[in-house]
Amino acid sequence: MDSTRKEWLLNALIAGALFAVPLWACVVNEPFIITLATRIAILAIAAVGLNIALGLGGMVSFGHALYLGLGGYVAGIAAHHAFHGTEILGLPGTNQMLPIWALATVLSGLVAGVVGALSLRTSGIFFIMITLAFAQMGFFFTLSWPAYGGEDGLPIFVRNQFPGLNTARPWEMFLLAYAVLMLCLAAFAGLRAARFGAALMAIRQNPDRAAALGISPFGIKLVAFVLSGMITGLAGAMMADLTRFVSPAMMAWTVSGELIVIIILGGVGRLFGPVAGAAILVGFEVFFGGLTEHWKLWLGLVLLAVVLFARGGFIGLLAGRVRHGG
Amino acid sequence: MADNVLALRGLSRAFGALKATDDVSLTLRRGEIHALIGPNGAGKSTLMALVSGKLAPDAGQIWLEGRDITGLSVAARARAGLGRSFQVSSLIPEYSALRNVMLALQARMGHSYRFLRPVMRDQALISGARAILARVGLGPRASVEAAVLSHGERRLLEIAMALALSPKCFLLDEPMAGLGAEGTKQLVTFLHGLKQDAPILLIEHDMDAVFQLADRISVLVYGRIIATGSAAEIRANPQVRAVYLGTEDSL
Amino acid sequence: MTLALVLEQLLNGVQFGLMLFLMSAGLTLVFGVMGLINLAHGSLYMIGAFLCAAVAAASGNFWLGLVAGIAAAAAAGALIEILVIRRLYARDHLDQVLATFALILILSEGVRMVFGPFPLYLNVPEALRGTVSLGIVEYSVYRLALIGFGLAVALGLWALIAKTRLGIRIRAGESDREMIAALGVNIRALYTIVFALGAGLAGLAGALVGAIQSVQVGMGEPVLILAFVVIVIGGIGSIRGAMVGALLVGVIDTMGRFLLPRFFATFMETSQAMGVGAALASMLIYLLMALVLIFRPKGLFPAHG
Numbered sequence: 001m002d003s004t005r006k007e008w009l010l011n012a013l014i015a016g017a018l019f020a021v022p023l024w025a026c027v028v029n030e031p032f033i034i035t036l037a038t039r040i041a042i043l044a045i046a047a048v049g050l051n052i053a054l055g056l057g058g059m060v061s062f063g064h065a066l067y068l069g070l071g072g073y074v075a076g077i078a079a080h081h082a083f084h085g086t087e088i089l090g091l092p093g094t095n096q097m098l099p100i101w102a103l104a105t106v107l108s109g110l111v112a113g114v115v116g117a118l119s120l121r122t123s124g125i126f127f128i129m130i131t132l133a134f135a136q137m138g139f140f141f142t143l144s145w146p147a148y149g150g151e152d153g154l155p156i157f158v159r160n161q162f163p164g165l166n167t168a169r170p171w172e173m174f175l176l177a178y179a180v181l182m183l184c185l186a187a188f189a190g191l192r193a194a195r196f197g198a199a200l201m202a203i204r205q206n207p208d209r210a211a212a213l214g215i216s217p218f219g220i221k222l223v224a225f226v227l228s229g230m231i232t233g234l235a236g237a238m239m240a241d242l243t244r245f246v247s248p249a250m251m252a253w254t255v256s257g258e259l260i261v262i263i264i265l266g267g268v269g270r271l272f273g274p275v276a277g278a279a280i281l282v283g284f285e286v287f288f289g290g291l292t293e294h295w296k297l298w299l300g301l302v303l304l305a306v307v308l309f310a311r312g313g314f315i316g317l318l319a320g321r322v323r324h325g326g
Numbered sequence: 327m328a329d330n331v332l333a334l335r336g337l338s339r340a341f342g343a344l345k346a347t348d349d350v351s352l353t354l355r356r357g358e359i360h361a362l363i364g365p366n367g368a369g370k371s372t373l374m375a376l377v378s379g380k381l382a383p384d385a386g387q388i389w390l391e392g393r394d395i396t397g398l399s400v401a402a403r404a405r406a407g408l409g410r411s412f413q414v415s416s417l418i419p420e421y422s423a424l425r426n427v428m429l430a431l432q433a434r435m436g437h438s439y440r441f442l443r444p445v446m447r448d449q450a451l452i453s454g455a456r457a458i459l460a461r462v463g464l465g466p467r468a469s470v471e472a473a474v475l476s477h478g479e480r481r482l483l484e485i486a487m488a489l490a491l492s493p494k495c496f497l498l499d500e501p502m503a504g505l506g507a508e509g510t511k512q513l514v515t516f517l518h519g520l521k522q523d524a525p526i527l528l529i530e531h532d533m534d535a536v537f538q539l540a541d542r543i544s545v546l547v548y549g550r551i552i553a554t555g556s557a558a559e560i561r562a563n564p565q566v567r568a569v570y571l572g573t574e575d576s577l
Numbered sequence: 578m579t580l581a582l583v584l585e586q587l588l589n590g591v592q593f594g595l596m597l598f599l600m601s602a603g604l605t606l607v608f609g610v611m612g613l614i615n616l617a618h619g620s621l622y623m624i625g626a627f628l629c630a631a632v633a634a635a636s637g638n639f640w641l642g643l644v645a646g647i648a649a650a651a652a653a654g655a656l657i658e659i660l661v662i663r664r665l666y667a668r669d670h671l672d673q674v675l676a677t678f679a680l681i682l683i684l685s686e687g688v689r690m691v692f693g694p695f696p697l698y699l700n701v702p703e704a705l706r707g708t709v710s711l712g713i714v715e716y717s718v719y720r721l722a723l724i725g726f727g728l729a730v731a732l733g734l735w736a737l738i739a740k741t742r743l744g745i746r747i748r749a750g751e752s753d754r755e756m757i758a759a760l761g762v763n764i765r766a767l768y769t770i771v772f773a774l775g776a777g778l779a780g781l782a783g784a785l786v787g788a789i790q791s792v793q794v795g796m797g798e799p800v801l802i803l804a805f806v807v808i809v810i811g812g813i814g815s816i817r818g819a820m821v822g823a824l825l826v827g828v829i830d831t832m833g834r835f836l837l838p839r840f841f842a843t844f845m846e847t848s849q850a851m852g853v854g855a856a857l858a859s860m861l862i863y864l865l866m867a868l869v870l871i872f873r874p875k876g877l878f879p880a881h882g
Contacts (some may be wrong), residue, residue, distance in 0.1 A: 062674065073408060095809060118867055119870075125813060129614075129808075132802060132807060134867075136863065137859075141860055143859065144855040146856075147852070179495060194444060197433050197445075198425070198429055202429050205421075206416060208412075211399070211404070212400060212404055212435045213404055213433040213487065214401050214404030215438050236817065253802060254798075264671075264675055284668070294686045296685070296686045297683055300679040300680065300683035303675060304679040307676045307679065311822065
């Protein structure tokens with residue numbers, strides 16, 4: 001079996017498992033496991049976003065927690081004003097997920113546009129540090145801005161709503177997250193196969209060649225960075241609704257690190273890499289976290305081993321390397 | 327002057343005290359191959375970088391079909407009609423030969439911001455790229471990744487990508503580098519036909535190839551052009567002989 | 578707002594900046610010579626602080642603790658370099674980021690296992706307690722000593738790089754890696770030494786700052802990120818840039834936190850002004866970084882070309 005077919009089979013298995021496990025949990029009434037699967041799905045959405053910048057475009061953004069946090073605060077602040085019946089900038093709050101998601105994506109895209117336009121003036125190590133620094137700026141801003149809880153964060157008392165669903169039920173919330181994840185994966189796959197993806201991946205491999213063909217690396221990378229931030233921002237809004245809480249910790253630099261770790265564990269640039277990576281990370285945390293309080297030590301060792309010895313991540317290990325043939 | 331496709335006017339570029347390019351003017355006419363030769367360190371690479379847009383000149387202009395392109399970026403110059411090949415093969419290593427050429431075609435059409443239609447179902451793109459690969463003789467190798475093509479095949483793919491741009495002129499940087507006698511012979515024949523598509527500014531070390539191919543030759547020494555003329559004129563030029571004496575026996 | 582208060586804050590800013598310099602110097606050196614981005618630099622800072630606090634508590638002698646902190650950080654640095662970092666020089670930045678991120682997890686958890694989950698406290702040494710009069714302001718002796726320390730180390734580092742054989746090799750390594758290999762310098766040993774030197778400086782900073790903050794797991798990363806801002810501003814690979822960047826960041830951050838809330842209080846209600854001022858102040862240095870990037874994308878003192 002060739003590697004492309006192997007990868008599709010593996011993808012189908014992962015998608016099936018992520019659906020089957022919470023379905024089983026729903027039948028035997030284990031809401032904890034359903035919520036865990038929802039968390040994996042939402043983290044995977046965030047990582048699909050980062051995978052556009054990092055996996056396809058080779059932009060090592062160490063600041064994607066910024067967009068996750070932005071999305072989270074959009075959901076939190078909207079719900080806060082809706083709950084208290086107050087206005088923000090002359091607008092009422094809302095407890096509807098759809099307008100919240102729209103705002104979260106647009107706002108994240110705008111911020112990613114500014115951060116990207118500045119950061120993409122540089123490359124390599126500068127780019128990593130600058131994206132990190134901008135995310136820290138957001139982190140410290142939310143930490144010291146007192147209106148929305150500051151350091152203590154902002155609770156969402158009642159989970160925001162989606163037409164036709166009861167989002168308070170774990171299974172229905174899972175279905176929502178799963179559907180959005182599948183849509184984001186479809187968007188990622190479509191983008192990667194289209195001309196935009198062809199240009200973006202070419203720029204990652206050889207920017208000088210792309211430029212000599214007349215494709216300006218800056219514009220393509222900036223658009224990719226914006227799309228990347230938008231999807232991660234959407235995940236942030238959903239994550240805040242899942243935990244019914246948003247705090248500066250969502251923008252912490254470690255979160256940016258974890259998003260990269262998810263992609264590496266799963267497989268850089270692979271369609272289902274973020275899903276596999278998120279499942280591995282959350283599974284590791286739950287399983288080893290139950291065994292030892294020092295589970296992060298083991299995570300560090302595993303990560304180190306993957307970086308030093310198993311470059312392709314989970315998908316690469318099982319499906320072999322990527323082929324751009326034809 | 328209507329025949330000039332590419333014109334360099336008084337191009338200069340210094341690195342500190344070193345004048346790598348010193349008041350260079352030359353033209354590329356429709357249908358010709360204009361070869362640029364010179365000993366190592368004469369400033370060929372710098373001149374190439376100035377024309378392609380990698381470096382900005384300190385003085386002078388570059389005109390392409392009556393348009394001043396001196397201020398344009400590398401990508402904008404490519405879009406304006408400059409098709410170049412690199413001295414050291416510069417390809418998209420993970421892409422197959424076909425996808426490398428498809429990328430060039432896509433770039434020529436200027437539609438890299440399309441997000442929906444998969445390129446591998448874009449028959450116009452695929453058949454266009456296959457035709458170009460067939461023309462340079464890489465047809466059977468279309469699905470092979472660029473990274474695993476042989477050296478000679480990589481040189482050909484470079485030229486196929488330049489060809490896919492349908493440029494107004496070609497800028498070929500040592501296309502024969504590292505090719506064997508047989509490969510060089512084939513490429514000479516191919517380039518001879520290629521100049522009908524668009525004129526070629528050729529930088530080349532292989533003197534036999536240059537004297538076979540070039541309609542005009544310019545000799546670059548210490549950043550200056552010391553002579554321009556036909557193969558016979560250059561061969562007879564005493565200044566050129568002095569420069570090359572003892573270094574290039576073929577002259 | 579008195580002049581004395583402003584002067585005190587200014588001195589605090591300089592002191593903060595000099596401690597940031599100790600962190601940044603190691604980072605920028607490691608990047609300049611080996612081309613490596615090391616996120617675990619903050620962990621070495623933490624190790625210095627923990628060892629200093631533990632040894633000082635056990636022996637009752639701060640100075641013994643300080644030496645132990647520097648030695649432990651340098652030794653940990655050398656060990657990490659030999660076991661892990663060495664395999665990363667030829668890798669891309671993504672691998673470097675991930676591997677050193679993994680090292681943070683390992684080292685933080687390791688320190689938690691050894692020293693327990695609670696913060697340690699490190700007392701300011703007897704001789705440096707209290708305040709001293711500087712004309713119009715009574716200033717902490719210890720903080721003044723930190724300024725002196727920072728300047729002395731900066732001077733020492735300059736002398737090391739400008740005057741010694743090791744320094745010549747470091748500078749050669751920054752400009753041309755193959756060249757120094759061709760000259761027969763043992764690159765492996767040189768890299769280990771440079772890394773350990775940077776680690777020792779981070780450990781020194783951690784130990785010194787440990788006496789005015791609590792010593793806890795996770796203390797290194799905020800400083801690490803500020804050190805990144807410093808070297809982006811100063812120019813990666815430049816020691817001089819690190820000095821200028823560190824002082825700029827230290828002074829602007831400290832003065833911003835002090836002045837901005839007071840500035841907003843002149844036309845806003847006090848509690849609101851405190852909030853807005855603090856939020857803006859926390860963003861100041863990042864805005865500075867963005868400005869530097871717009872006008873000097875390679876930093877104020879680009880090291881190469």
